[in-house]
Amino acid sequence: MMRVAVVDDEPLARSGVIARLASCSDVMVDGEYADGPSALVGLEQRRPDLVFIDVQMPGMTGLEVLAALPPTCRPLAILLTAHDSFAVQAFALNAVDYLLKPVDELRFAEALERARRLLAWHAGGTAAQTPGGAVAEPAWPTRFSVRVGRRSLFVATADIDWIEADGDYVSLHADGRVYLLRESLHHLATRLDPACFVRIHRSTIVRVDRIAELQAQTNRDAMLRLHDGTPLRVSRTYIDTLLARLHGASS
Structure with a gap:
């Protein structure tokens, strides 16, 4: 079961993501946050597998939340935003995907499937350690x-x-x-x-x-x-x- 948290300061946006996730039998919503500071505390304590997180929120942005989390506590992340100027920084934080609001159904499903694949790869024990201690990337088909x-x-x-x-x-x-x-x-x-x-x-x-x-x-x-x-x-x-x-x- 994949544990997923949802972070967005807009209630309708949060409920929209949660409604989409409700149709996935392998997903459990394990945390819902309306601002960055509460999300930072909740994510560090609950350590979900994946977080859907809005980029622009008052007080603390989604990117700031991810950057503030220790790498060992940082979940896979799918970024949500109504703006188009954050993609490069998002991928620098190893985000799984970057979805532009209003979220396209096919893009949502594709991003979630990519997260499933990455989590399954890690859980399968194929996440080999490099000599420097970092986790190697999954083997893509050649x-x-x-x-x-x-x-x-x-x-x-x-x-x-x-x-x-x-x-x-x-x-x-x-x-x-x-x-x-x-x-x-x-x-x-x-x-x-x-x-x-x-x-x-x-x-x-x-x-x-x-x-x-x-x-x-x-x-x-x-x-x-x-x-x-x-x-x-x-x-x-x-x-x-x-x-x-x-x-x-x-x-």
């Missing part, structure tokens, strides 16, 4: 097996430029070719290394280092162009996470 006629081909993850949803499959665009993989885009998004791949649309994932150009649109959507010239649309739901990844890749 290749995918795809069927081409009667043959099984292996597509290296490093060769994938972008991925698009295709019914019950996804299309892997790699080295100028397209391969069908029987897996939903939603599930695949939780299995890819978030430092290398980022979702930019409900139907599209792109490899960050393949992005050559980004052009903002008037409706807060954007268009990006890959190094091979492929144009892809970025929806406003995903633009802030994309900007954070691009900022991190260039720093």
Whole structure:
């Protein structure tokens, strides 16, 4: 059972997150806080597995709460905000995800699934310690097996430029070719290394280092162009996470 806390100074926002979590049989809400100081005390005492936490709150921001917690007490965090200027700092605190209000249902489910995967990985005892004592990152898949006629081909993850949803499959665009993989885009998004791949649309994932150009649109959507010239649309739901990844890749 995953123990989750919810922190937001807006009662409707808190109740909205709790209502979504109520449909998850493997989740127990273990703490609800309306401000930063009470959240800091509660999180340190109760030590939940995951916290949904608002970034902007009076007195103490969500990021300040996370930064003030000792690393051993800091839960996985999914950041919630109505603003778009905190993503880079959020990922610097190893946040699982960053959701822009009003929260999209699919993005909420994707972020929660990523948290499940990380918690299962730690609980499974595969969180090996590095020589310096830090916990190593989970092993992301390095290749995918795809069927081409009667043959099984292996597509290296490093060769994938972008991925698009295709019914019950996804299309892997790699080295100028397209391969069908029987897996939903939603599930695949939780299995890819978030430092290398980022979702930019409900139907599209792109490899960050393949992005050559980004052009903002008037409706807060954007268009990006890959190094091979492929144009892809970025929806406003995903633009802030994309900007954070691009900022991190260039720093």
